[in-house]
Amino acid sequence: MKYDWVLFDADETLFRFDAFKGMQLMFERMGVEYTREDFEQYQKVNKPLWVDYQNGTISADDIKHIRFKSYAEQFNTTTLDMNSAFLDAMADICSMVPYARELLEALKGKAKLGIITNGFIELQDVRLAKMGLSDMFDHVIISEEVGIAKPDAGIFAHAMDKMGQPCKSRVLMVGDNLHSDVLGGVNFGIDTCWLNEASHPVSDNIEPSYNVTCLSQLQSILLS
Incomplete structure (x- = not known):
């Protein structure tokens, strides 16, 4: 060896790591339908954040907050709660x-x-x-x-x-x-x-x- x-x-x-299926499951648990079009809009925010993270210009906490900010406001919850719900869903579909x-x-x-x-x-x-x-x-x-x-x-x-x-x-x-x-x-x-x-x-x-x-x-x- x-x-x-x-x-x-x-x-x-x-x-x-099927993020779309994870998002679908998270929103299904909230009683909300989540479409591919919804996911594409989310990715316009999410993808550049990971590039910035790899480049060292933002932190992991920044990703958690920024990518779920609009959803948290829409559903009257916090970005951290949204992030946790998403990671729970991702673990369940792993x-x-x-x-x-x-x-x-x-x-x-x-x-x-x-x-x-x-x-x-x-x-x-x-x-x-x-x-x-x-x-x-x-x-x-x-x-x-x-x-x-x-x-x-x-x-x-x-x-x-x-x-x-x-x-x-x-x-x-x-x-x-x-x-x-x-x-x-x-x-x-x-x-x-x-x-x-x-x-x-x-x-x-x-x-x-x-x-x-x-x-x-x-x-x-x-x-x-």
């Missing part, structure tokens, strides 16, 4: 990316496993418990908790501190986002694997160590 540590992104690397569980089980005992995610604290423990993965990972590094988001080198440095400063050549970062996961890992000096399910072309400026369309391919690479 070439690596002592394999680090994973969470959303769309280990877990499916499913795993194909071959994610098989890969984790194959790697367990052969390498130490960790997660580095730009997600929220409130979702991670619940989701891991629901999927029966609470004991699978040695460390779960959450940007909201650290105060730094991928691709910033600071969150990778924090993870390395938690991991006991292993040799960088023995660490692999796996993720679906070419910018936050792959470029972040490359710039930090660790090997990376791009989970590229849609077979997008690789950017000339970003070169992952591995480019796979399915996690089963990564399992073959790591354990062959």
Whole structure:
């Protein structure tokens, strides 16, 4: 086994993150119909916030408040209550990316496993418990908790501190986002694997160590 540590992104690397279905379930529980058009309007606010978050110009708390501000006013509640209801719904609809569980089980005992995610604290423990993965990972590094988001080198440095400063050549970062996961890992000096399910072309400026369309391919690479 070439690596002592394999680090994973969470959303769309280990877990499916269908935000539209999550929003639908949240509003269904409120007795409100939620349409694709409603979601597209929400995404006009939500998507740029995540770009700003990755760029370090806003905080995780800013996302929670700004993206649900209009809904909170409309339904006479708070943005934090809306955010919590959404994360609860996302945990309830959680499913795993194909071959994610098989890969984790194959790697367990052969390498130490960790997660580095730009997600929220409130979702991670619940989701891991629901999927029966609470004991699978040695460390779960959450940007909201650290105060730094991928691709910033600071969150990778924090993870390395938690991991006991292993040799960088023995660490692999796996993720679906070419910018936050792959470029972040490359710039930090660790090997990376791009989970590229849609077979997008690789950017000339970003070169992952591995480019796979399915996690089963990564399992073959790591354990062959």
